Amino acid sequence: MLISDNDKISYHQYIVLMFFAIFEVGFMTLPRTVSEKAGPDSWLALILGFSMVVIALFILTRLSLKFPDKTFVEFSRLIAGNIIGSLLCIFFFLYLYCWSVSLSAYIGNITRVFLLDKTPLGIITFTLLVSSTYLIRYGIEPIARFCEFFLFLTIIPFALLYLLAGKHVNFGYFKPFFAEGLTPIIDGAIETFKHARGIETPFMIIPFLKTPEKVFKGAALGDALYFFLMIYPATIITIGVFGTNEITHFSYPAIVLAKELEFPGFFIERFEVLMVFIWYVGGFTSVVISQYMLSLGITRFFKLKNTRSMVLFIFPLTYLGTLTFRNIVQLEILFNIVNNAFIIIVLIIPIFLLITARIRNIKGDTDG
Amino acid sequence: MLKKLLNIIKSFKNKKNTDIDKIEGITPFTGIYSKDIEQFHVFTEHSKDCILQELLLGKRKNIKAALIYIDEMVDKKTLGEQVLRPLISKNFSLKNILMASIADFPEFESVSTIEDALGCILDGSAVVIVQGLQHALVFDVLQLKDRQVSEPQMEMVIKGAREGFVENISVNLSLVRRRLKDPNLNVKILELGRRSKTKAAIMYIRGIASNNILEELMDRLNKIDVDIILDTGYIEEYITDNVYTIFPLLLTTERPDKIAACLAEGSIAIILDGSPIAILLPATINQFYQTPADYNQIWLVSTLIRIIRLISLPLAIFLPGFYVALVSFHPGMLPRDLLLSIMASREGLPFPIFVEAFLMIVIIEILQEAGIRLPSVLGKTIGIVGALIIGQAAVAAGITSNIMIIIIAVTTIASFATPNYTLEISLRFLRFGILFLGTTLGLFGIFISLSMLITHIVTLKSFGVNYFSPFSPIRIKDLLSDTVLRIPRTFLLKRPQTDFPKDKTRQKPLRRRD
Structure with missing residues (x-):
C-alpha cells in the first residue's frame, strides 16, 4: 500500500486517545463518591486528585520513555528478569481483563437501568462486545480515529447541558471551607485518583506513537482536557445544584441532573438520554482500549504475530466474565479490586521497575 | 541454484509472451496486392457493416487498390470529396503518394502491419491499400453520432455551468481543458480492455497532484486485464481500495467544472471514452457534500445550505430507527x-411499529426504483399514485399511521438533500440495519449501530487517503473553511490537505483597497 501509517498515531490522536482512555464509567458516580468523602471541599479534592494523576503519569511515562519501542510486556521482563517480569505481566493482564469485564458488565447494567429494563443482560453485553471487537480488530489507528470523531460530539453537548444547569448553582453548598481539616480532602483526592483508570495506556501504546518523546505531555494534556472540561464541571455543578447531602442519595448524580433540565418546546423531554449517550461513548472507548491493550499484551507476551486473531480469543473470555456479574453490588466488589490493582500498576510497579533498573544498571534505549 | 530457478522462471515468462504474440500476430504488408487484401476479405465477410471497395487507379487504370471502412462510422461526404476524388484523379501515381505531393490530397498516416490497419478501421478511419505499397494509408474520416453537450442529469445546479460530459472522450477532455489552460495540466492516455480497447485519459496537474497517488493509480490501472471496459463503473471496482463497503470510495461526476475545481485541489481525474461519467480520486467523504453551486452563492447562504445538508444526513439514516426505538422502548422520553398523538394515530393498527416502518420504507424504495425506470411523463404518475393514493389509502385502511408516513417522508426527502446520487443511494440502505438494531435494542442499539458505522468509515481509505477526513482525523481548518462552513474564497489560502497536494498554497492573501 502506498501510505501505510496504519499502525502509528499522531500526537493529536494520542491526546484524544488518552482523553477517552480515562473517560469511563466512573464518570457518572464520581460526583457522589467524591462528595461522600470530601463534602464541600470536593472542588479542592478534585484538583489534588488530578495533581496526583499527573505525578503518576510522570513516573510511568519516565519508565516507558526509557524504551520507546517496547511495551510493558517487553521492558518489564528486561528490567526485572524473566520470572518476576512475567509475573508482573500476568498481573497487568489480569488487571486489564478485570477492568474490561467490569466496564462491559457495568455498561450492561446501566443500560438495563435506564434504557432496556426487560432485555437480558447477556444480549446487551454481547452486542457491546461484538461492536468493540469489530473496532479492535482494525488496530490502534482506527481506534484513535474513532475517538477523534467523537471528541467534539462528546464535549459540545456536555458543555451545553452544563451551561444550562449553571444558573441553578448555589455556591452556599461549598461552604464551609476546610471544615474538617485535610483528611477528608485527601480521601476525596484518592477517590479521584482511583477514577483515573486508563492512565496506564502509555505502557502499551508507546511504540505506536509518531512522537514518543511527547508521551508525557500528550497524556497530561488529554487527561487535563477530561478533568477540566468534563469531570470538574460535572462534579461542581452537581454539588452546586443538589448540595452534598442530597447528592449522596443518588446513584448517578450526573444523570439525575440531566433529568432535571427542561427545554420547553423541545421534542425530547428527558436529557438523560444525551447524558447516557455521552457516557456510552466514554465507556465504549475504554472497553475498546482495555481490550486492545490486553490482546496486544498477550500477543507480545507469547511473541505471536497476529493481534487480530487474539482479539477474537479475548472476546468470549470477556463475555464469559461479564456473565458472572449479575448485579451492581457484585460489580462494586470487582471495581474495588480493580482500583487497588490500578494503584499498584501505575504507582508501585513503575517505581519498583525504575529502582530495579537503576540498581541493575539497565540502560534504556534512549539513555544512550 | 537460485539463479537456475530464476532463469527457468524467466524462460517461462518469455515463452508466454511469444505465445501471446503468435495469437495476436504481426503481419507486415508485403506490397503484393492479392496477398494483402486476403486478410481484409476474411474480415469483411464476417462483418457486413465493413465495406471493401476495390478500385483501379492511375492514368491507365492499372494500379489495383482497395478502400476499406466501416459504413456507419465514417463521414461519407468527406470520404468522397477528400479521399476518393484525389485517389481516382488522373494524375495519381505511386510516386506522388510516396512524395505526398498531390496538392489537394488530404493528410494521411501510414501503418505497416495488417493488424494496425484493422485497428484503424475499427477506430473509424478509412484505410486504403495500394498495390506496390508496403504500407496502408489511413484517413481520419471518423464521424460519430454524438450527443450534444447538454445539462448534466445527475448533478443539476440552479446557478452554475450548464455543461455536462458526453460520451466522446475528446469532447470531454476539451471541456476540461477549456477551464484549465494550464500547461501543467497533464493527460496520460491508456487503452483498457483487451477487446473493447477503451481509451482512458488520466488528468492531473503536475506540481499539485501527489506523485505517490498517481503512481499507485497507474499501477492499479496497468494491472487491469479484462476483456471489456464499457463504463467507469467497470474500472472503479478494479482500482478501489476496498470492495466490501457500501460507501463510494471514488468520486464520480459528470460536471467538467467540478473536475477542474478538484484537479486544482490536487485530485486526479479519469475520463473514459464512451462514458459521460468521470472518476475523481482520492475521494473523501466531504467532497460528496460539496457542489459547484456552493461557490456561486453568497458564502453565508452556502454555509447555511451545507449545514442543512449535514443535518439531513443523520436524519436520512437514523430517523426511522430512532423513531421506532423511542416509541417501542422509551415512550417516556417523548x-x-x-x-398521546402518536398513540392515538397508532390505535387499531394491526402491525407492530417495526413492521409498519419496514413496510413503508420498502414501499418507498420500490417507488423510487420504479420512478427511475419510467419515462419522465409516467414518473409523475408514479409519484402521485405512490404519495397520494398509497399514503392516504394506507392510513384510511388502517395499515399505517399518519406519523409513520411523516417520518418516512422526512427521511426520504432528507436523503435527497445529499448532492451526490451515488452516496445517497448507498446511505439509503444503511437505514435497514439501523432500523433493525433500533427495533431489537432500542436507543442502545442506535448507539451500537452508530459505533459500528463510524468504525467502518474510519477504516476506509481511498488511495491511501483517509476517507473520513477531515472529520477524523480532525483537520479543524479544513472542517471550518470548506466542509461544514464555506468561508469566502478570498480566505481560502491553502488547498485542502486531505488530497496530499504537493503545492499547498492556493493563493496569496488579497489586499482590498480602502
Whole structure:
C-alpha cells in the first residue's frame, strides 16, 4: 500500500486517545463518591486528585520513555528478569481483563437501568462486545480515529447541558471551607485518583506513537482536557445544584441532573438520554482500549504475530466474565479490586521497575 | 541454484509472451496486392457493416487498390470529396503518394502491419491499400453520432455551468481543458480492455497532484486485464481500495467544472471514452457534500445550505430507527402530548411499529426504483399514485399511521438533500440495519449501530487517503473553511490537505483597497 501509517498515531490522536482512555464509567458516580468523602471541599479534592494523576503519569511515562519501542510486556521482563517480569505481566493482564469485564458488565447494567429494563443482560453485553471487537480488530489507528470523531460530539453537548444547569448553582453548598481539616480532602483526592483508570495506556501504546518523546505531555494534556472540561464541571455543578447531602442519595448524580433540565418546546423531554449517550461513548472507548491493550499484551507476551486473531480469543473470555456479574453490588466488589490493582500498576510497579533498573544498571534505549 | 530457478522462471515468462504474440500476430504488408487484401476479405465477410471497395487507379487504370471502412462510422461526404476524388484523379501515381505531393490530397498516416490497419478501421478511419505499397494509408474520416453537450442529469445546479460530459472522450477532455489552460495540466492516455480497447485519459496537474497517488493509480490501472471496459463503473471496482463497503470510495461526476475545481485541489481525474461519467480520486467523504453551486452563492447562504445538508444526513439514516426505538422502548422520553398523538394515530393498527416502518420504507424504495425506470411523463404518475393514493389509502385502511408516513417522508426527502446520487443511494440502505438494531435494542442499539458505522468509515481509505477526513482525523481548518462552513474564497489560502497536494498554497492573501 502506498501510505501505510496504519499502525502509528499522531500526537493529536494520542491526546484524544488518552482523553477517552480515562473517560469511563466512573464518570457518572464520581460526583457522589467524591462528595461522600470530601463534602464541600470536593472542588479542592478534585484538583489534588488530578495533581496526583499527573505525578503518576510522570513516573510511568519516565519508565516507558526509557524504551520507546517496547511495551510493558517487553521492558518489564528486561528490567526485572524473566520470572518476576512475567509475573508482573500476568498481573497487568489480569488487571486489564478485570477492568474490561467490569466496564462491559457495568455498561450492561446501566443500560438495563435506564434504557432496556426487560432485555437480558447477556444480549446487551454481547452486542457491546461484538461492536468493540469489530473496532479492535482494525488496530490502534482506527481506534484513535474513532475517538477523534467523537471528541467534539462528546464535549459540545456536555458543555451545553452544563451551561444550562449553571444558573441553578448555589455556591452556599461549598461552604464551609476546610471544615474538617485535610483528611477528608485527601480521601476525596484518592477517590479521584482511583477514577483515573486508563492512565496506564502509555505502557502499551508507546511504540505506536509518531512522537514518543511527547508521551508525557500528550497524556497530561488529554487527561487535563477530561478533568477540566468534563469531570470538574460535572462534579461542581452537581454539588452546586443538589448540595452534598442530597447528592449522596443518588446513584448517578450526573444523570439525575440531566433529568432535571427542561427545554420547553423541545421534542425530547428527558436529557438523560444525551447524558447516557455521552457516557456510552466514554465507556465504549475504554472497553475498546482495555481490550486492545490486553490482546496486544498477550500477543507480545507469547511473541505471536497476529493481534487480530487474539482479539477474537479475548472476546468470549470477556463475555464469559461479564456473565458472572449479575448485579451492581457484585460489580462494586470487582471495581474495588480493580482500583487497588490500578494503584499498584501505575504507582508501585513503575517505581519498583525504575529502582530495579537503576540498581541493575539497565540502560534504556534512549539513555544512550 | 537460485539463479537456475530464476532463469527457468524467466524462460517461462518469455515463452508466454511469444505465445501471446503468435495469437495476436504481426503481419507486415508485403506490397503484393492479392496477398494483402486476403486478410481484409476474411474480415469483411464476417462483418457486413465493413465495406471493401476495390478500385483501379492511375492514368491507365492499372494500379489495383482497395478502400476499406466501416459504413456507419465514417463521414461519407468527406470520404468522397477528400479521399476518393484525389485517389481516382488522373494524375495519381505511386510516386506522388510516396512524395505526398498531390496538392489537394488530404493528410494521411501510414501503418505497416495488417493488424494496425484493422485497428484503424475499427477506430473509424478509412484505410486504403495500394498495390506496390508496403504500407496502408489511413484517413481520419471518423464521424460519430454524438450527443450534444447538454445539462448534466445527475448533478443539476440552479446557478452554475450548464455543461455536462458526453460520451466522446475528446469532447470531454476539451471541456476540461477549456477551464484549465494550464500547461501543467497533464493527460496520460491508456487503452483498457483487451477487446473493447477503451481509451482512458488520466488528468492531473503536475506540481499539485501527489506523485505517490498517481503512481499507485497507474499501477492499479496497468494491472487491469479484462476483456471489456464499457463504463467507469467497470474500472472503479478494479482500482478501489476496498470492495466490501457500501460507501463510494471514488468520486464520480459528470460536471467538467467540478473536475477542474478538484484537479486544482490536487485530485486526479479519469475520463473514459464512451462514458459521460468521470472518476475523481482520492475521494473523501466531504467532497460528496460539496457542489459547484456552493461557490456561486453568497458564502453565508452556502454555509447555511451545507449545514442543512449535514443535518439531513443523520436524519436520512437514523430517523426511522430512532423513531421506532423511542416509541417501542422509551415512550417516556417523548413529551406527553406528542406521545398521546402518536398513540392515538397508532390505535387499531394491526402491525407492530417495526413492521409498519419496514413496510413503508420498502414501499418507498420500490417507488423510487420504479420512478427511475419510467419515462419522465409516467414518473409523475408514479409519484402521485405512490404519495397520494398509497399514503392516504394506507392510513384510511388502517395499515399505517399518519406519523409513520411523516417520518418516512422526512427521511426520504432528507436523503435527497445529499448532492451526490451515488452516496445517497448507498446511505439509503444503511437505514435497514439501523432500523433493525433500533427495533431489537432500542436507543442502545442506535448507539451500537452508530459505533459500528463510524468504525467502518474510519477504516476506509481511498488511495491511501483517509476517507473520513477531515472529520477524523480532525483537520479543524479544513472542517471550518470548506466542509461544514464555506468561508469566502478570498480566505481560502491553502488547498485542502486531505488530497496530499504537493503545492499547498492556493493563493496569496488579497489586499482590498480602502
